[in-house]
Amino acid sequence: MSAGPQQTLGALLARLEVCERQFAVEAEAAHGQIAQLTALLDGLAQAAGHITITRKTLLELPDQTPPAPATPTPALPDGPACQQIMAVFAEADAPLRARNVCEAMDLDIVPNNVNNVRIKLKRLTGRGILDETEPGLFTRPRP
Incomplete structure (x- = not known):
């Protein structure tokens, strides 16, 4: 009778080991995805920061609307x-x-x-x- 529970315990331990490996593989894949998403998030945050700085710089510029070019009046011929x-x-x-x-x-x-x-x-x-x-x-x- 003692052989039966040991086999069952050995089989259970083998199944747990298989599950542990699967979880380890899935965890590694999740860590890879997290690294990709973190890099994407960092890139988006950096782009947003650049846009914020550009907007702030443009708002601080003085309004320098160039004057409309004056259309020269054609010279009237003499005579x-x-x-x-x-x-x-x-x-x-x-x-x-x-x-x-x-x-x-x-x-x-x-x-x-x-x-x-x-x-x-x-x-x-x-x-x-x-x-x-x-x-x-x-x-x-x-x-």
Whole structure:
């Protein structure tokens, strides 16, 4: 009868040893996972710290909004004709055609005068002094 309980005790001890090894393997795997998670947590904490420092630094900077660049006013060509044309547009409340400008300047409405004024209007448009809203229809640019 004494052989039976010893075998049972030996079998029980063998099973406990197997369980102990399994727990040791699982514990080692858990320690590996803990090490990985700890490294990940440390990296995230470091990144959060960098973001906090950057945010704090940016908040401490003085507000230095650069002034809007001033659009240079195009230089008006010399010459009395351009001065007269610009005087006509200064008084106009709507876009004008070359024929309308000739009438406002008291020029004879002949093809030569209309074409010369149209050429000057196109030149002023090219320099940004006037805008051509439609073909042949000119106005001062809006700010």
